[in-house]
Amino acid sequence: MWRGLWTLVTLTARGPRRASQMHRLPFLFSLRPFTRQGSGAPTPGSGATIFALSSGQGRCGIAVIRTSGPASSHALRSLTAPQDLPRARYACLRLLSDPRSGEPLDRALVLWFPGPQSFTGEDCVEFHVHGGPAVVSGVLQALGSVPGLRPAEAGEFTRRAFAHGKLSLTEVEGLADLIHAETEAQRRQALRQLDGELSHLCQSWAETLTKALAHVEAYIDFGEDDNLEEGVLEQADSQVRELELALGAHLRDARRGQRLRSGAHVVVAGPPNAGKSSLVNLLSRKPVSIVSPEPGTTRDVLETPVDLAGFPALLSDTAGLREGVGPVEQEGVRRARERLEQADLILAVLDASDLASPSSCSFLDTIVTATRAQSSSGSNQRLLLVLNKSDLLPQGGPGPSPELPPHLLLSCLTREGLDGLLEALRKELAAVCGDPSAGPPLLTRTRHQHHLQSCLDALGHYKEAKDLALAAEALRVARGHLTYLTGGGGTEEILDVIFRDFCVGK
Numbered sequence: 135m136w137r138g139l140w141t142l143v144t145l146t147a148r149g150p151r152r153a154s155q156m157h158r159l160p161f162l163f164s165l166r167p168f169t170r171q172g173s174g175a176p177t178p179g180s181g182a183t184i185f186a187l188s189s190g191q192g193r194c195g196i197a198v199i200r201t202s203g204p205a206s207s208h209a210l211r212s213l214t215a216p217q218d219l220p221r222a223r224y225a226c227l228r229l230l231s232d233p234r235s236g237e238p239l240d241r242a243l244v245l246w247f248p249g250p251q252s253f254t255g256e257d258c259v260e261f262h263v264h265g266g267p268a269v270v271s272g273v274l275q276a277l278g279s280v281p282g283l284r285p286a287e288a289g290e291f292t293r294r295a296f297a298h299g300k301l302s303l304t305e306v307e308g309l310a311d312l313i314h315a316e317t318e319a320q321r322r323q324a325l326r327q328l329d330g331e332l333s334h335l336c337q338s339w340a341e342t343l344t345k346a347l348a349h350v351e352a353y354i355d356f357g358e359d360d361n362l363e364e365g366v367l368e369q370a371d372s373q374v375r376e377l378e379l380a381l382g383a384h385l386r387d388a389r390r391g392q393r394l395r396s397g398a399h400v401v402v403a404g405p406p407n408a409g410k411s412s413l414v415n416l417l418s419r420k421p422v423s424i425v426s427p428e429p430g431t432t433r434d435v436l437e438t439p440v441d442l443a444g445f446p447a448l449l450s451d452t453a454g455l456r457e458g459v460g461p462v463e464q465e466g467v468r469r470a471r472e473r474l475e476q477a478d479l480i481l482a483v484l485d486a487s488d489l490a491s492p493s494s495c496s497f498l499d500t501i502v503t504a505t506r507a508q509s510s511s512g513s514n515q516r517l518l519l520v521l522n523k524s525d526l527l528p529q530g531g532p533g534p535s536p537e538l539p540p541h542l543l544l545s546c547l548t549r550e551g552l553d554g555l556l557e558a559l560r561k562e563l564a565a566v567c568g569d570p571s572a573g574p575p576l577l578t579r580t581r582h583q584h585h586l587q588s589c590l591d592a593l594g595h596y597k598e599a600k601d602l603a604l605a606a607e608a609l610r611v612a613r614g615h616l617t618y619l620t621g622g623g624g625t626e627e628i629l630d631v632i633f634r635d636f637c638v639g640k
């Protein structure tokens with residue numbers, strides 16, 4: 135019975151998740167225009183000079199404390215001896231003292247970044263002090279005693295950088311992702327976004343729309359005037375068509391960039407005793423699940439975040455799939471099936487030495503059906519079949535069998551086949567999450583999807599417009615959504631959401 139269920143839900147697995155993601159951030163989609171990015175948009179208390187510990191908390195070799203704002207040079211002079219400003223952007227060794235008592239605090243490297251050539255665009259100072267808690271708290275207290283200085287709020291340095299046009303909103307998001315990146319693939323994607331690839335792409339699309347709009351407005355103003363070059367409206371139409379194709383391609387990326395940020399759902403499933411828990415423990419390099427020779431040991435879904443071949447994943451161990459069991463195990467089997475529906479990648483595990491058992495046959499049957507259903511439905515769900523316990527097979531393995539779909543041989547016991555499995559996982563996860571090192575930049579947030587979709591909708595209105603004034607307005611709306619995407623418009627709400635991801639000192 136569950137076989138049919140799985141197949142059915144395989145076809146529709148993406149729908150509900152998308153809906154729930156949209157639901158969680160409803161206010162992001164009702165943006166009103168506000169001051170343009172980079173034009174000195176106000177930040178809360180932007181007149182003050184802020185300071186914070188920018189390196190990690192706790193004892194460390196070197197800690198970096200920084201300031202940003204007009205009183206930065208005064209703060210530097212107040213704490214250091216000699217009191218002159220060091221050469222801009224050159225590290226210089228200074229004695230730091232408490233300006234209230236004159237008590238020495240540390241010998242530190244000091245860097246002076248006069249605005250606007252600084253991270254925030256304001257005057258900034260960095261103190262590279264010894265990372266002991268007493269040194270750090272002494273320097274922070276000394277800075278707090280300097281008039282005009284106050285502790286920074288979370289993300290306030292970056293918010294100031296955004297307000298001064300140093301970073302676009304997508305670059306700010308890339309920076310937040312870089313700080314939170316836990317895997318190689320996440321780091322690559324974040325760095326590309328921080329480098330402005332997505333931002334530049336949106337800007338080039340916005341420029342295309344500006345040209346199309348100029349053509350339409352010229353036609354409105356001059357009509358069939360001799361001075362107007364021929365075919366201006368046709369040019370606008372072809373620019374819109376090209377842009378539609380480009381936006382459509384990005385929107386069809388199956389949310390790979392978002393999966394790379396949040397982690398792919400990888401579900402380990404199979405009949406009881408196949409070695410699912412052993413595989414989960416092997417891949418996560420920790421004892422997440424109980425392993426025992428008794429079939430039916432795992433009865434609930436056990437989840438663990440892992441770095442799988444450089445990609446972030448949420449790995450789920452599930453109850454062995456079988457019929458005719460007690461109520462507790464039955465519930466575990468129901469939950470396992472539910473998890474299979476949500477999986478981006480299914481790791482189907484079978485005991486290679488027990489392929490003829492009824493539970494293995496029934497599971498194999500299901501995999502074959504599911505694989506066929508996937509290829510005919512165009513589903514994005516991926517599947518890898520792993521034949522575990524290869525150490526129990528006679529030399530040479532089970533040999534080619536027409537009944538078996540493509541599979542990998544593995545022994546969780548001896549780890550033979552693990553490298554091959556990791557390589558296969560890397561390929562599958564690159565298909566699920568996208569390759570962060572190649573191809574066009576991916577959309578990494580629901581917000582990006584929303585603005586591109588809205589832009590595309592507006593282009594649809596352009597094509598349907600009954601008169602040129604309406605067509606021009608549709609182009610303006612479309613361009614507005616691209617501007618919103620890079621932070622050229624928005625509300626304090628969206629900025630609050632994005633900057634909430636930052637820690638104090640960034």
Ligand SMILES: Nc1nc2c(ncn2[C@@H]2O[C@H](COP(=O)(O)OP(=O)(O)OP(=O)(O)O)[C@@H](O)[C@H]2O)c(=O)[nH]1
Binds near residue numbers: 406432547
């Ligand atoms: N020989 C051999 N035994 C293995 C291998 N992998 C797992 N086992 C053994 O197979 C038994 C079942 O392993 P589990 O990892 O608990 O299997 P499971 O699929 O999670 O089992 P359920 O919780 O019942 O669904 C244990 O005794 C493991 O030590 C392997 O590669 N080779």
